[in-house]
Amino acid sequence: MKIKRIQSQVVRLPLDEPLAGGPAYFRTHNQFVTLRIETADGIEGIGVSFFGGALSATLKHAIDQLGELIVGDDPLRIEAITQKLRNAGASAGPGGILTLAISGIDMALWDIKGKVLGQSLGAMLGCLRDRVPTYASGALVRAYSLDHLLKAAPLLIEKGFKQMKTQLALPGDTTPEKEVERARLVREAVGPHIDLLCDINQRWGVHQAIDIGKRVEDVHFFWLEDVTAHDDYSGLARVADALITPLAGGECLYGITPFRHMIEAHAVDIIMIDLNRVGGISNWMKVAAMAEAFNLPVVSHLLPEIHVHLISAIPNGLTVEYMPWSFKLFEEVPVPVNGELVVPAKPGLGLEFSRDAERYVVS
Numbered sequence: 001m002k003i004k005r006i007q008s009q010v011v012r013l014p015l016d017e018p019l020a021g022g023p024a025y026f027r028t029h030n031q032f033v034t035l036r037i038e039t040a041d042g043i044e045g046i047g048v049s050f051f052g053g054a055l056s057a058t059l060k061h062a063i064d065q066l067g068e069l070i071v072g073d074d075p076l077r078i079e080a081i082t083q084k085l086r087n088a089g090a091s092a093g094p095g096g097i098l099t100l101a102i103s104g105i106d107m108a109l110w111d112i113k114g115k116v117l118g119q120s121l122g123a124m125l126g127c128l129r130d131r132v133p134t135y136a137s138g139a140l141v142r143a144y145s146l147d148h149l150l151k152a153a154p155l156l157i158e159k160g161f162k163q164m165k166t167q168l169a170l171p172g173d174t175t176p177e178k179e180v181e182r183a184r185l186v187r188e189a190v191g192p193h194i195d196l197l198c199d200i201n202q203r204w205g206v207h208q209a210i211d212i213g214k215r216v217e218d219v220h221f222f223w224l225e226d227v228t229a230h231d232d233y234s235g236l237a238r239v240a241d242a243l244i245t246p247l248a249g250g251e252c253l254y255g256i257t258p259f260r261h262m263i264e265a266h267a268v269d270i271i272m273i274d275l276n277r278v279g280g281i282s283n284w285m286k287v288a289a290m291a292e293a294f295n296l297p298v299v300s301h302l303l304p305e306i307h308v309h310l311i312s313a314i315p316n317g318l319t320v321e322y323m324p325w326s327f328k329l330f331e332e333v334p335v336p337v338n339g340e341l342v343v344p345a346k347p348g349l350g351l352e353f354s355r356d357a358e359r360y361v362v363s
């Protein structure tokens with residue numbers, strides 16, 4: 001089996017909030033780079049990369065350039081291909097655009113493998129569970145008014161979600177008292193039995209994280225995420241030591257090695273792995289196994305339609321972030337029922353690019 005060609009596109013999707021009908025926030029669009037790898041015998045694998053931002057055209061170009069290097073290679077030799085690409089771009093890496101580009105290619109290769117074997121990605125990775133918990137993300141963000149949150153949270157519960165994420169480190173003129181009040185009111189709105197998660201997005205200093213983190217301990221957050229700079233492992237460890245609430249982190253880490261340093265520093269209690277930044281499915285599974293050896297649970301970041309396979313496949317998989325940013329790329333995505341996602345059984349990723357998304361292609 002041989003790779004015949006790789007084609008990629010930049011797709012600029014409008015950013016909306018469909019889970020509880022919130023207004024657009026943060027930015028108006030997200031730019032994804034989508035790719036197709038075609039084999040000489042007509043099998044097509046698809047992949048997606050993200051985080052290019054203003055450099056999305058550059059990310060596309062990186063995928064095209066790396067793609068040229070693997071024409072003629074056997075797509076089933078995934079580790080051989082990703083190693084070849086890491087070596088080819090080594091001096092431009094290890095993180096950043098190089099890793100984002102390889103992640104999309106790695107994904108498409110796994111999609112091809114699944115289609116060749118007639119197995120879903122989850123099945124290929126071990127098929128541990130056929131459904132996984134998922135949490136609503138993006139619907140209770142700091143940009144929204146408290147009034148909106150108090151209406152949106154019960155709506156998510158009506159939709160069957162048992163886990164949902166909000167944010168603190170409020171914009172504008174905030175105080176610890178304002179942060180605590182908002183946390184308490186959101187907890188009251190969802191009741192004691194919902195897993196309420198909270199993202200700080202690296203906006204607190206270490207002392208602030210300890211101070212406000214202690215004040216909100218009786219809110220019983222399921223986790224506090226990225227409480228300070230994502231790579232301040234010793235700072236994170238001080239916060240983790242000071243609080244009962246578990247800390248989650250890892251979405252900003254590129255490749256596998258930084259996870260070793262984060263775990264060795266006891267910086268977080270829950271490992272969050274981003275499929276694009278870690279370098280694709282192959283690397284994602286390596287980090288998940290590393291976390292397992294340290295008795296740490298793993299959660300996903302973005303791309304729930306692909307992460308559902310990965311979280312289902314590992315014994316330490318905790319929950320899938322149900323963040324809808326990428327949904328318009330695909331014909332059909334897994335839909336939560338009673339707070340769970342059923343792992344798709346179709347071969348490979350089980351996804352098809354949407355024809356409707358053609359109108360969002362920019363290059």
Ligand SMILES: [Mg+2]
Pocket residue numbers: 199201225226251
């Ligand atoms: Mg986050």
